[in-house]
Amino acid sequence: MQVILVNPRGFCAGVRMAIDVVDQVLDVFTGQTIYVYHEIVHNKHVVTRFKDRGVVFVESIDEVPPGAIVVFSAHGISPAVRQAAEARGLTAIDATCPLVTKVHSEAIRYARQGYQILLVGHRDHQEVIGTQGEAPGAIQVVESPEDIAGLTIDDPSRLVYLTQTTLSTDDAGVIIDALRQAFPAIKAPPSEDICYATTNRQHAVRTLAPQCDLVLVVGSTNSSNSQRLTEIAENVGTRAKLIDDASQIDPAWFIGSSQRAPAVREGSPTPQRAPTVREGVSSTSQQARSASVEPTQTILLTAGASAPEDLVAEICRLLVDEHHAELFTGDVIEEAVEFGLPVTLKRAMRERGIDPEARRIRVESPSIVKATYGRDAVPLTIEGLSDQ
Numbered sequence: 001m002q003v004i005l006v007n008p009r010g011f012c013a014g015v016r017m018a019i020d021v022v023d024q025v026l027d028v029f030t031g032q033t034i035y036v037y038h039e040i041v042h043n044k045h046v047v048t049r050f051k052d053r054g055v056v057f058v059e060s061i062d063e064v065p066p067g068a069i070v071v072f073s074a075h076g077i078s079p080a081v082r083q084a085a086e087a088r089g090l091t092a093i094d095a096t097c098p099l100v101t102k103v104h105s106e107a108i109r110y111a112r113q114g115y116q117i118l119l120v121g122h123r124d125h126q127e128v129i130g131t132q133g134e135a136p137g138a139i140q141v142v143e144s145p146e147d148i149a150g151l152t153i154d155d156p157s158r159l160v161y162l163t164q165t166t167l168s169t170d171d172a173g174v175i176i177d178a179l180r181q182a183f184p185a186i187k188a189p190p191s192e193d194i195c196y197a198t199t200n201r202q203h204a205v206r207t208l209a210p211q212c213d214l215v216l217v218v219g220s221t222n223s224s225n226s227q228r229l230t231e232i233a234e235n236v237g238t239r240a241k242l243i244d245d246a247s248q249i250d251p252a253w254f255i256g257s258s259q260r261a262p263a264v265r266e267g268s269p270t271p272q273r274a275p276t277v278r279e280g281v282s283s284t285s286q287q288a289r290s291a292s293v294e295p296t297q298t299i300l301l302t303a304g305a306s307a308p309e310d311l312v313a314e315i316c317r318l319l320v321d322e323h324h325a326e327l328f329t330g331d332v333i334e335e336a337v338e339f340g341l342p343v344t345l346k347r348a349m350r351e352r353g354i355d356p357e358a359r360r361i362r363v364e365s366p367s368i369v370k371a372t373y374g375r376d377a378v379p380l381t382i383e384g385l386s387d388q
Helices: 013-028 044-052 079-087 098-112 126-132 145-150 169-182 196-211 224-235 277-290 309-323 343-351
Strands: 002-007 034-037 056-058 069-072 091-094 116-120 139-142 159-163 214-218 239-243 298-303 326-331 337-339 361-363 377-380
Touching: 002 196, 002 309, 013 034, 013 069, 013 098, 013 337, 013 343, 013 361, 044 056, 069 079, 079 091, 091 343, 098 116, 098 126, 098 159, 116 126, 116 169, 126 139, 139 145, 145 169, 159 169, 169 196, 169 224, 196 224, 196 298, 214 224, 214 309, 224 239, 224 298, 298 309
Parallel strands: 002 298, 002 326, 034 056, 034 069, 069 091, 116 139, 116 159, 214 239, 214 298, 326 377
Antiparallel strands: 337 361
């Protein structure tokens, strides 16, 4: 078995920021109960770990005692939630992803300019609920092209579309094309709303999945971006499984379950350079044939933007121990992003003599080493990316 750990994967800067905010709040407000409005990110392991540290997650501000500390999740909130927190005298720490805040700002601006806003996204997702709350009278949600016929449009020349940040670029493109066909004068946002991390992770899967037999996506079922990674793999013809952790892996997936032969190039890679994806498959396939066993499978391993990397490492250890997997890294896009802490948290830290600038949040690709992942990883050369 060959396992390709695709980069980028896992935590984006917005998720890393939200999680670090809760960590910092626990450190700064020692001994006080910390409340978080909605799941801080959509991953059950992240939420459970915080619960184990005493964090209380609520779905209504009314559940937070007056004067207590509340953290707003990465998905953003509506003005009504913010006002309710102020009315209860809460100390509110806003961990909304800056890229979600950007969409909120666009909604406010266009609504003030008299535009009707068509928000492309999932109606029940917390991010969409929060964005719609910024201008409820101006925003209509579009979940699919079929929704277009039911829209109420006052002036087709005063229309703009915005999108949920975690959508599949494929799905969003279909809906946006349908909107443009129905309303040729519709405006686009000044810059892309689907966030860089969503786009990069989807592009990485779209690039490597066709050369693999199975894609494993680490993430929870309520994670929109994890679901979209699974769909994109299937859209390019590769089976995909969404799993929370190693315990959900079914060994039957790896036994005679290849739906197509790996793309094989005969000959082993030379030691002077990193093997390509195809050469990596070739090398392990030859070893399998010489051992008179079934040809190896090539597994692409990725993770949604809210999935911790230790879950990926746990899966690698299992596949190495039980399936003798070889590990490779497939770097499609280099990602190094840094966010600062929320203003309200910075203020609280300074009041307690803590320098917030020393605690900026940076996300970089992890190093794959034997002690953590069960085996060192060999870097692959991704063909066709020389111009990127």
